[in-house]
Amino acid sequence: MNAATAQTGNPDICLPVMNEQDVQQAVRQCRRLCMQYGFKQVQAFQVATALAELAKNMLYHADGGEIHIRLLHTPRTGIEIEACDHGPGIPDIEQAMQNHFSTRGTLGIGLPAVKRLMDEMQIETVTGQGTRIRARKWR
Amino acid sequence: MDTDSFEKYEQNPINQLWDDILFLPIVGMVDSARAQDIMDVMLEMAERTGARFAILDIRGVSVVDSAVANHIIKITKSTRLLGCTTILTGVTPAVAQSLVNLGIDLGDIATSAQVRDALKLAFNELGYVIHQQTSA
Ligand SMILES: Nc1ncnc2c1ncn2[C@@H]1O[C@H](COP(=O)(O)OP(=O)(O)O)[C@@H](O)[C@H]1O
Ligand SMILES: [Mg+2]
Numbered sequence: 086m087n088a089a090t091a092q093t094g095n096p097d098i099c100l101p102v103m104n105e106q107d108v109q110q111a112v113r114q115c116r117r118l119c120m121q122y123g124f125k126q127v128q129a130f131q132v133a134t135a136l137a138e139l140a141k142n143m144l145y146h147a148d149g150g151e152i153h154i155r156l157l158h159t160p161r162t163g164i165e166i167e168a169c170d171h172g173p174g175i176p177d178i179e180q181a182m183q184n185h186f187s188t189r190g191t192l193g194i195g196l197p198a199v200k201r202l203m204d205e206m207q208i209e210t211v212t213g214q215g216t217r218i219r220a221r222k223w224r
Numbered sequence: 225m226d227t228d229s230f231e232k233y234e235q236n237p238i239n240q241l242w243d244d245i246l247f248l249p250i251v252g253m254v255d256s257a258r259a260q261d262i263m264d265v266m267l268e269m270a271e272r273t274g275a276r277f278a279i280l281d282i283r284g285v286s287v288v289d290s291a292v293a294n295h296i297i298k299i300t301k302s303t304r305l306l307g308c309t310t311i312l313t314g315v316t317p318a319v320a321q322s323l324v325n326l327g328i329d330l331g332d333i334a335t336s337a338q339v340r341d342a343l344k345l346a347f348n349e350l351g352y353v354i355h356q357q358t359s360a
Contacts, residue, residue: 105253105255106253108253109252109253109286109287112286112287113286126316126317126318127317127318127321129318130287130318130319130321130322131318131321131322131325133287134287134288134289134322134325134326136287137287137289138289138290141289141291184327191290191291191294192290192291192294194290194326194327194328195289195290197327198290198325198326198327201325201326201327202322202325202326
């Protein structure tokens with residue numbers, strides 16, 4: 086078990102993302118949780134925006150997936166968003182993290198924006214198997 | 225009006241707030257289909273009324289991510305082609321911060337947090353002076 090799993094022993098919420106309504110649901114839950122746990126409104130909006138980017142990426146670049154929202158307690162209070170899918174994976178992460186890179190002709194700012202909106206971001210991806218992106222924000 | 229466009233206006237209740245001013249509060253989520261509907265009602269009303277300003281309130285939008293911001297920018301651009309300038313309201317400090325993180329430049333789109341400020345701006349631009357009548 087790595088440090089991240091130990092820290093996040095209490096997964097709070099797991100939500101399927103198969104359509105835009107699901108994204109909206111997840112966004113609502115996320116913002117509610119953030120407010121409930123004392124994040125500032127600016128932070129709550131940042132986390133919700135990052136969640137929306139990750140969730141929509143699963144919709145448009147994979148066949149949907151799951152969003153996990155977890156509270157972190159160590160080393161301090163934070164929130165973690167995890168987006169998991171069994172899509173095609175991201176062949177070149179560095180390229181995908183560049184502003185304006187998109188394989189669908191959309192804006193291509195979602196992934197780099199997640200990095201700016203959150204404090205930490207980690208991408209695990211296997212071509213042909215799927216992608217798992219985790220992003221954290223500390224309160 | 226066919227059923228489709230009736231629903232469009234039901235979901236996107238655009239109002240003529242003043243002779244030259246439209247008002248549309250957007251609530252909920254904005255995907256491509258919704259964005260197209262919003263664009264339709266804005267353009268139709270702008271053309272029918274000849275309004276010069278449209279106040280688009282995004283306070284009730286679930287989340288303003290890059291896709292939504294892009295839709296909004298496109299809507300304001302196309303409305304402007306009809307001579308109708310959009311003022312974006314509901315741009316609270318929290319929304320503004322996220323837009324900055326997204327790297328979205330709203331360019332010359334006027335924004336404010338409150339609808340009231342947008343209305344004042346439009347009245348001002350149109351040359352209306354609002355004053356309270358004092359009882360002598
Ligand atoms: N979950 C995912 N599965 C597969 N590819 C992805 C995923 N998320 C992002 N990508 C790839 O990374 C690129 C950049 O993503 P992003 O910055 O959000 O821009 P956009 O969504 O507009 O294309 C996408 O075009 C896509 O190729
Ligand atoms: Mg994206």
